[in-house]
Amino acid sequence: MKRTKPERLEPRKTPRQRRARATVDDLLEAAAQVFDALGYAAGTTNRIAERAGVSIGTLYQYFPSKEALAVALLERHLEDGMRRLNAWVGRAVAESRSLRGTLELFVAGMIALHDERPRLQHILLEETPLPARVHDALLAAERAAAEQVAELLRRYPEVRHPRLAEAAVMAVQTVEHLTHRFAAHPGQGLPRDAFAAELVRMLEAYLTRAEP
Amino acid sequence: MKRTKPERLEPRKTPRQRRARATVDDLLEAAAQVFDALGYAAGTTNRIAERAGVSIGTLYQYFPSKEALAVALLERHLEDGMRRLNAWVGRAVAESRSLRGTLELFVAGMIALHDERPRLQHILLEETPLPARVHDALLAAERAAAEQVAELLRRYPEVRHPRLAEAAVMAVQTVEHLTHRFAAHPGQGLPRDAFAAELVRMLEAYLTRAEP
Amino acid sequence: MKRTKPERLEPRKTPRQRRARATVDDLLEAAAQVFDALGYAAGTTNRIAERAGVSIGTLYQYFPSKEALAVALLERHLEDGMRRLNAWVGRAVAESRSLRGTLELFVAGMIALHDERPRLQHILLEETPLPARVHDALLAAERAAAEQVAELLRRYPEVRHPRLAEAAVMAVQTVEHLTHRFAAHPGQGLPRDAFAAELVRMLEAYLTRAEP
Amino acid sequence: MKRTKPERLEPRKTPRQRRARATVDDLLEAAAQVFDALGYAAGTTNRIAERAGVSIGTLYQYFPSKEALAVALLERHLEDGMRRLNAWVGRAVAESRSLRGTLELFVAGMIALHDERPRLQHILLEETPLPARVHDALLAAERAAAEQVAELLRRYPEVRHPRLAEAAVMAVQTVEHLTHRFAAHPGQGLPRDAFAAELVRMLEAYLTRAEP
DNA sequence: TATGAATGAGTCTTCATTCAT
DNA sequence: CATGAATGAAGACTCATTCAT
Incomplete structure (x- = not known):
């Protein structure tokens, strides 16, 4: 096969740009580690x-403030959650599992999501004074998730709750908070499998x- | 007239002690207000x-550190929660209500508990770097609550969950977290009555x- | 004579207050020295x-910012200038000197005013980013001075300038700026006595x- | 055809040099704008x-420091002033105006000089910590100006001040400072025409x- | 020569805590 | 016991300048 010199529609990442990317990633990873280890307040720039x-100068070349680092980290987490949700919904639809199977997948996914650096997540979500914009994005994401879940549940005739929208909101919040809490206190409470099973149940x- | 030296079963509050008590209370109330309004980090001693x-000198006469104030505040909250739980259990036993009625009482009580100064509670619980000891006390209280709840549920034959201990833990955590979240984001999510009803449901x- | 225990209408300065006064003075004097030696930007708190x-903590207990120090210093200078002006006007009226004698007194006073730490004055007036409020006060003081001067000049029939208000403004600004400049560049330009004489002339x- | 190597009396501007010239000009103009808008301290390189x-690298290729930019800008201003002075003297001699007409021309020219970017001039002159060398140049220029003015005044028999050298120094400083001040505080003080007229007067x- | 990412000394400021009175 | 002036370590952030590419 002949390798033609590729035309570049969009300019290839130059080394300089690649370097910048790497620096941003290093910074983000460092921030994750430092916040995770020390908390937001004690994690100094x-x-x-x-x-x-x-x-320190380089840090401020890429992030205008300490807060910006936290926000970037949190946005990554949010995106990750949305991705997982979409994947789950897609798979549930494609594989046409039983309701229980679908819920198991959901719970497992959310546990996995909260499993990585649970302390960091907690710090970002609770300990960090976030700009209103980000806070709103968080709530909006949760609302969107609830809507997706409601849509999915509509496909299961076994789901007999009379107000699906409300039920979905409750379900999403329950999973989100219990799962978060579970990850935040490892070893406390039920063992992992039991916890997942009970939550599904x-x-x-x-x-x-059915009844009201 | 002979003045008999009174027997004191418990040492009578001398004016000095009474004064100290009042100062402690003033400080705690002030701390509650300040933390509630500004957050833990921005709430200066x-x-x-x-x-x-x-x-400021007097403050440090009664509390050795800023953290001590937060801990004291949190301990008050904890005690309040325990009192409510006990009251609820007692009442449920005494009145022999239906399971649903009992759950309604429980949920209503927890909502009420989280309703007062929800921001402060959130700050104390999440934003404050607490000593491990306090954290453990928190978890212990939750465990104790779960045990009490399990005990209570045992009285209801409708409760057919095969592992009551586990079920009680799940129930307590669900109520605690959803209720906390509900109070922390007023206006977001379901309206109050709907939320309470759904949680009970x-x-x-x-x-x-019944099934596994 | 019997020394009666004096009634104190206003509470006497307690040692504590006296101490605070002294600290403020020390700080102001230190600021004057540091700004004078290094300029505003390089004079660090x-x-x-x-x-x-x-x-450094004590400094910020008495002055909320670096700027506040500069402003306080400048206000002292302003007050000093007003005091001198008033003294001069009063003396001129009381002693009924000749116009020339009065002008000589004025110029001498202004030279003396600018003679102490001329660099500091220059720094405060020109190099320091002052809040608008202070800047306005400066201009207002100058206007007030011009009005007082106009009033005084009205007493001298030799003064034949047809628009006294304008003349007074010009006179005040001329004296202020030339005098400031003279103090700022000691040794440059005319010798002191010659300068004063020429300015008066x-x-x-x-x-x-008389003519237009 | 034989290409004769051209004699260059002065090295021809090569494109490269022309480019460099343009860059220097761009930088100076940019510096002028930035200092004018933000002040010296806040005007970052x-x-x-x-x-x-x-x-930023290119900037440092042409100017070794931030200060060097300010100095270059100030030197431009100085040259401009000298040019204006020379033009004025030349014109006064050539046109043989009245003393008043000559003074009017002088004052008008100085007002015009200070009229362009007065804030910038103020910043360069007062807010910028200049090297001694530049400061001396400034004073020297003023001395030279005074000498030129003295020379010119000698031509007017109406000028009866007994020490022309001193009088010229006073005159130059008066015009320089009042004019500067006038431009720096537009709207404050007298209106433009009145100011010019009073200064001339x-x-x-x-x-x-005549008298001493 | 131009570039611009990287540097890091140095700023102002805050705040929990102490201790002499 | 109460007071509150004093402390000073520590933190977020800026910006003139350098140097490898």
Whole structure:
């Protein structure tokens, strides 16, 4: 096969740009580590820069403030959650599983999501004074998730809850918070499998209940 | 007339002690107000002392550190929660209500608990770097609550969940977190009555389900 | 004579208050020295605190910002200038000197005013980013001075300038700026006595001129 | 055809040099704009480079420091002033105006000089920590100007001030400072025409006065 | 020569805590 | 016991300048 010199529709990342990308990633990873280890307040920008192996000046070349680092980290997390949700919905539709199977997948996914650096997530979500914009984005994402879940549940005749929209909101919040809490206190409470099973069971019971 | 030296079963509050009590209370109330309004990090000890109407030196006479104030505040909250739980359990036993009625009482009580100064509670619980000891006390209280709840549920034959201990843990955590979240984001999500009703419904469905 | 215990209508300065006064003075003097030696930008608050023999924290207990120090210094200067002006006007009226004698007194006073730490004055007036409020006060003071001068000049029949208000403004600004400049560049230009004499001559000629 | 190597009396501007010239000009103009808008301290070299459309590296290729930019700008201003002075003297000699007409021309020219970017001039003159060398140049220029003025005044028999050298120094400084001040505070003080007229009147009265 | 990412010393400022009175 | 002036470590952030490419 002949390798033609490729035409570049969009300019290839030059080394300089690649470097910048790498620096941003280093900084973000460093911030994640530092916040995770020390909390938001005690995680100083100087420490983050040092951990990233760059000078404090460089940190501020890429992020205009300490807060910006936290926001970037949180946005990554949000995107990750949305991706997982979409993947789950898609798979549930494609594979036409039972309701229980679908819920199991959901719970497993959310546990996995909260499993990575749970302390960091907690810090970003609770300990960090976020700009209103980000806070709103968070709530909006949760609302969007609830809507997607409602849509999906509509496909299951076993789901007999009379107000699907409300039920979906409750379900999403329940999973989000219990799952978060589970990850935040490892070893406390039920063991992992039991916790997942109980959570699924609770959702299933709730959703399939008919009476008011 | 002979003045008999009174027997004191418990040492009578001398004016001095009474004064100290009052100062402690003023400080705690001031701390509650300041943390609630500004958050933990921005709530400075000087502001708290000022608000309490005492000097900063006096504050440190009664509380060895800023953290100690937060801990004391949190302990108050914890005690309040336990009191409510006990009251609820007692009443449920005494009045022999239906399971649903009992759950309604529980949920209503927890909503009420989280309703007062929800921001402060959030700050104390999430934003404050607490010593491990306090954290453990929190978890222990939750465990104790779960045990009490399990005990209570045992009285209801409709509760068919095969592992009551586990179910109680799940129930307590679900109520605690959803209720906390509900208070923390007023106006977001479901309206109050709907939320309470759905939460009760979820618990009831979960607990009365029979199969594994 | 019997010394009666004096009634204190206003509470006597307690040692504590006296101490605070002294600290403020130390700080102001230190700021004057540091700004004078290094300029506004290079005169750091830490250096000022160090020079004053107090900690940086103490500095900020008395002055909320670096700017506040500069403003306080400038206000002192302004007050000093007003005091001199009033003294001069009063003396001129009381002693009923000749116009020339009065002008000589004025010029001498203004030279003396600008003679102390001329660099500091220059720094405060020109190099310091002052809040608008202070800037306005400066201009207002100059206007007030011009009005007082106009009032005074009205008493001298030799003053034949047809528009006294305008003449007074010109006179005040001329004296202010030339005098400031003279102090700022010691040794440059005319010797002191010659400068004072020429300035008086210029004012006298200007004010006594009749034609348009 | 034989290409004769051209004699270059002065090295021809090569494109490269022309480019360099243009870059220097761009940088100076950018510096002028930035200092004028933000002041010396807040006018960062990065902003200047950006405004000039070149990289910060290029800026430092042409100017070794931020200060060097300010100095270059000030030197331009100085040259401009000298040019104006020479033009004025030449014209006064050639047109043989009256003393008053000559003074009017002088004052008008100085007002015009200070009229362009008065804030910038103020910043360069007062806010910028200049090297001694530049400061001396400034004073020297003023001395030279005074000498030229003295020379010119010698031609007017109405000028009866007994020490022309001194009178010229006073006159130059008066015009320089009042004019500067006038431009720096537009709207404050007298209206433009009145100011110019009064200044001329003051100079004329001063210079034509006879007695000591 | 031009570039611009990287540097890091240095600023102002805050605030929990102490201790002499 | 109460007071509150004093402390000073520490933090977020800026910006003139350098140098590898």
